[in-house]
Every structure is written in C-alpha cells, then in structure tokens.
Amino acid sequence: xxxxxxxxxxxxxxxxxxxxxxxxxxxxxxxxxxxxxxxxxxxxxxxxxxxxxxxxxxxxxxxxxxxxxxxxxxxxxx
Numbered sequence: 001x002x003x004x005x006x007x008x009x010x011x012x013x014x015x016x017x018x019x020x021x022x023x024x025x026x027x028x029x030x031x032x033x034x035x036x037x038x039x040x041x042x043x044x045x046x047x048x049x050x051x052x053x054x055x056x057x058x059x060x061x062x063x064x065x066x067x068x069x070x071x072x073x074x075x076x077x078x
Contacts, residue, residue: 022030
C-alpha cells in the first residue's frame with residue numbers, strides 16, 4: 001500500500017508539466033537570471049560536486065578490489 005501511494009505521488013510530481021514551468025510573463029526573467037555572466041561558474045560548481053560524488057561512488061565500489069591488491073584484505077592482519 002505504501003509503495004503504490006508513493007509511486008502515485010511520484011508520478012504526479014514528475015509528470016505534471018506545470019510544476020516546473022514558469023508563467024509566460026516570468027519566463028524571460030527566469031531565463032535572464034539563469035543564463036547570465038555567472039552561468040559558466042555555476043555550471044562548473046555543479047559539475048564539480050557531481051564529479052566528487054561520482055568519485056566517492058567509484059571508490060566505494062572498488063574498495064574491496066583495491067584492498068585485496070594491496071594485501072590488506074580482511075583475512076590478513078599485517
């Protein structure tokens with residue numbers, strides 16, 4: 001029951017087009033606020049944080065293989 005309610009709410013939020021759109025009057029002001037002289041800097045900061053999260057995820061995925069390669073496995077207390 002919880003799963004179906006959550007999926008229904010999620011589908012309404014994700015697929016309802018009006019939740020993420022600005023009105024026709026506000027759209028030029030929103031676009032001017034996003035695509036200004038600081039756009040490159042803001043995009044770089046966003047991508048840098050995503051790269052850090054990606055590196056953490058890759059590191060946690062391969063930590064066992066790296067520990068086994070270096071000889072610091074769970075069975076070795078050296």
